[in-house]
Amino acid sequence: MSDLLVLDHLTTRIDTARGSLVPVDDVSLRVPAGSAVGLVGESGSGKSMTAFSIVRLFPTTAARVQSGRVFLDGQDLMTLDEAALRRVRGRRVGMVFQDPSTYLDPVLTVGEQVAEAWAMHFGWEGAWERAVEALGQVGLPEPAETARRFPHELSGGMRQRAIIAQAIVCRPQLLIADEPTTALDVTIQAQILDLLRQLRAQMGMTLLLITHDLGVVAEMCEIVAVMYAGRIVEVGPAQPVFLSPRHPYTQGLLASAVSVQQAQVITRVMEGSVPDLRHPPAGCRFHPRCPHVMPTCRTEVPPMFACEGQTAACWLHDPAVVAREGRP
């Protein structure tokens, strides 16, 4: 399977009056065509900024991609100017964000907004018909009627469907969904996740799903990348990452999660919290919270080590370091 999206040593920085920070630090990731890849992490892990960096659409003007490259279907997006990038956004890369109300214009009907997303790339001729078709595709009842309604006339779940219609109306190759169900109730979340599964199957769309919810990733994605403080710490197929995690952070995260299917109590927790990215710890950024910390971890950034099914950025997988410093 070829890779539709490749992030190659991507680094994004934000310069503010109070100092600069690097929310995306040397991130490399491959997203095979047709797959669903989950980018998971806690707040401040840089997972959303990674998504923004792909299409260089940042919530703040202080952010910019400092180095690294992004390939979409072999094309280097970093060489594109703003005008060329606009032809990629929406057309080849669809985007869905967390809050369904802030991404819809309250004074335009949902049909107009979906039609506009199409017209940006293909002109207004036939745009309304295409918008109605897309609203039907995302499971909105009576799409021709719904198209004439305003966002406030729709429920939260229906608004999120309208946003998804906007994202898929141009039939993009890649859909980036950033916490698409976080603001929704669990029964509505189930509807939206089901819709994303259907759209993937029908349109052969590749999905990059960004979420803090390990359950959502486990249900939706074949490949998982775990981020911590701006870096990917572990990446691989979902089964080995969830069942035999190789990075102590992934291990701690999974131990903190509870399942609705089992009677279990939390016994082990990770102490501390995600570091302030203005002052990230040296070496491995997880070392202040790591139960297995070694001297090397405090000074040297760990590279990605290949473990059986996955790769993990942890010195525990370097036999030389473990032989020298590891606890027996």
Next chain:
Amino acid sequence: MILEGVGLRRYYPWGRSLLGPRPWLRAVEEVTIGVGEGETVALVGESGSGKTTTGRLLLGLEAPTAGKILFKGLPLRELPGPVRLEFRRAVQPVFQDSTASLNPRKTVAHTVGLGLAAGGVGPADRRRQAARLLEEVGLEPAPSFLDRFPHQLSGGQRQRVNIARALATAPAVIVADEPVSALDLSVRAQILLLMQRLQRERRLAYLFISHDLAVVRSIAHRVAVMYLGRIVEQGPTEDVFRRPCHPYTEALISATPVPDPRTKRERIILPGDMPSPLRPPSGCPFHPRCPVAADICRTTFPPTIDLANGHTAVCHFAAERAAAFAARTP
């Protein structure tokens, strides 16, 4: 039971109607729930289910439209002054938004000290006792936290301060409304562990309000599931999760993502949204979304079916469903 609500209703007047009666938003309908010493009772449901309003009624922050609150068996409305004060000390809240719950202009020592003052601790002693409470909730070294302002704390630390503030009056019951929902996974686990330790050490009772079924299963002894202002199923946690006898409970469990990629299960996907509490559906309020609704559900409000062990479900077919579970597990 230390704290009980019996037949609680809370209606809000909603908008205006020129003809006919003024519409009421029925946030809470016929809710009966209680917590005993050292016990965690969870109230679960989606937004608009009435779980937060129920919590506010039990805290005495709002008066019920009908029904009564019992504190140690005595009706709250008729409590004589001194017992009313005791109620105020004994029943404490912890809310979801740890920032909004703290005065941004007051230090941690001041915030925690208020509760101590209410408990009759003199000014000289307050700082020392506040430090001890901070230690108890895991903020160490405590003296370094006393003079901090809320913005100088992380979300998890702020929630610990909120818990310390609640503990300052030596309560018997904490009504915790989504106390961990705004927290990251690793911090959420820390706070849940803390709450469980405090419960053991202080024999605390929790009314734990949450939308997260996985968290509820891990922390609650008993659980009550709310839909459209009513409790549709309640019972011992493991009973309810292993044998959900109301189709809504079953759908909620099924809709909750499981952090294990091997999980293969049939998903129950409910159609539509929760109806407006201004115009609740006829018959069983769940029938428009229910995957197994029959004719009777559209016309007749279901009875509360007793399924033994304190497990009840408000569904016409609860007994049949319980029997089906019994047949499946010998």
